Amino acid sequence: MVDTATPMVAMRGVQKWFGELHVLQDIDFEVAAGEVVVVIGPSGSGKSTLCRTINRLETIDEGTIEVDGKKLPAEGKQLAELRADVGMVFQSFNLFAHKTVLENVTLGPIKVRGAKKSDAEKRAHELLERVGVEAQAAKLPAQLSGGQQQRVAIARALAMDPKVMLFDEPTSALDPEMIKEVLDTMIDLAKGGMTMIVVTHEMGFARTAADRVVFMSDGRIVEENTPEEFFTNPRSDRAKDFLGKILKH
């Protein structure tokens, strides 16, 4: 499953500052095609920023980022084309508030890929079926629960046939009983071979679905390992400290 030839995402020597704050420091990070990488760490560690630089929602100050062997272009048409291949799921869902669920999923294929409306709708219905919200297709996002909205957001990203999916704390804004339905959808995706980079606090997801766990602290990647090794035998003090805080309730 994991193809090591060309990494799907490669970050090399990446630095980013927010004013005085050095939010990304010496980031060297690769994700192979088909790999599921979970990024964890305390809040403010730069993990969301890292995720957002990969489709250039955040710019970087130094270093390079490549997606499927192609360097991230600057603002413009080529950047838009690259973003179409990189799916993104946000903490706050960000469904288009004035469009129905179905339109949310068809808008990208129609306006960006130039798909025919009938084809896009057929595909959208399949995807909504797959994430289990087909019955809500005609509703506006505000009429859905948070868990349903997030699953629509996943369908919206999948409709673009992305090469890699970015998840920026996809369950952090959800009520506890809705977290599972979103995680189950993500686990299905992971099993299906999707390349995924997931910023999350859900350690259960990391254990179940991740090929690799990346631990960040103060803008640096401190530790990378398999979930099994990382959770049972963390090497760095910061990782031990972090796991100690979150795993012992």
Added chain:
Amino acid sequence: MDWLTDNYVNILRGFGETLRLLGASGALALVLGTLVALARVSPVPILRGVGTFYVTIFRNTPLLVLILIAYYGLPEIGIDFGFFINISLAMGTYTAAFVAEAIRSGFNGVPLGQAEAARAIGMPFMTSMSQVVLPQAFRLVVPPMASVYIALTKNTSLAATFGIAEATFRMRGLFNDYASQMIQIFVGISLGYILIVAVISWIATAFERRWAVA
């Protein structure tokens, strides 16, 4: 009331001219103002600069000065479309600055995540604007836009000074002929303006209802 019964055709013509001014300058203001607002939120720094410059110049110059420039100045440098169009240009470019600011406030009212989600699925800037941000911004923009167009309606009366036979121009003519009925003439012409403004408010309310989101 003979000022009215003997002159209602001329008074109606006057309001017709008021509406023509409103239509011409209002249409220009809408198109130009939308472009300036897009420039002000564009990812291209030069465009943002141009947008800000436009708003600074045209919002901060008195309308009367702009009309004087359009009326006396532009013909001097060969820009002379006749005084109706030149005055409409002044009113349109002036109002465009206010339209741009109203629309920009609408952009700012649309959560940033909406534009980010649009960009994240690969929409270029203009597509994300036309498909996602503008449709949501327009709804927020309706109340301030109504205020801008109400102000424009009343501003058209400045054209009376420049010989355009709109409502206020007619009113001054009537003062000369019916000096004893000044108050009635005032009230009557004002009611005409109030009627136009009421229609604008009504249209605004209709748009707000139509664009309501759940």
